[in-house]
Amino acid sequence: MLFASTLAVWLATARPAHAETPLRERVLNLLSGYEDTPSADALHGLGDGVDLALMDIAKDPAAGRSRRSNAVWSLGFFPTDASRAFLLSTVTDAAADSQLRRSATWALCNGWGDAALADVKPALESSDEQLRNQAVRAVAKVGSPAARAILQERLASDGSAMVRATITTSLSGMPEVK
Secondary structure, eight states, X not given: OHHHHHHHHHHHHOOOGGGSSOHHHHHHHHTTOSSOOXXXXXXXXXOTTHHHHHHHHHTXXXXXXXXXXXXXXXXGGSOXXXXXXXXXXXXXXXXXXXXXXXXXXHHHHHHHGGGGTTTTHHHHTOSOHHHHHHHHHHHHHHOSHHHHHHHHHHHHHOOOHHHHHHHHHHHHTSOOOO
């Protein structure tokens, strides 16, 4: 009986586990997967300010490369002007970590679709083959006639067999423009 009454008191006064955990720490916990990124629902479920926490984590070398990359990628779920500006600055910063630049390219296309096509142009023209390849995949995800036109133009000009193969595969999965 004592246990039951103690349990009842504890349950009545217990706060949610995240009530005392700072937002940044909760976001970091979601970003801990090496290959998996958190869903938009999981991130939005943390409440207001997640986009700011993601940008803070993305800028913090102590957070680790994988978490930083996941933070950048996840910013595509928060299509705000501040997120877009952050992602664009990451894509265009030739000195930035290449993994972060690839994640930023994906996030821009994921969050802004056609409106981001001009933003990812620097990635499509980069000397970094992996960045170009990721930019092709991101543009293909948009799937619009404008995206298709960009990929067709890039197919004719890219010198990398890998990037051209990705473009060819991407184009074959996109509807024809009529």
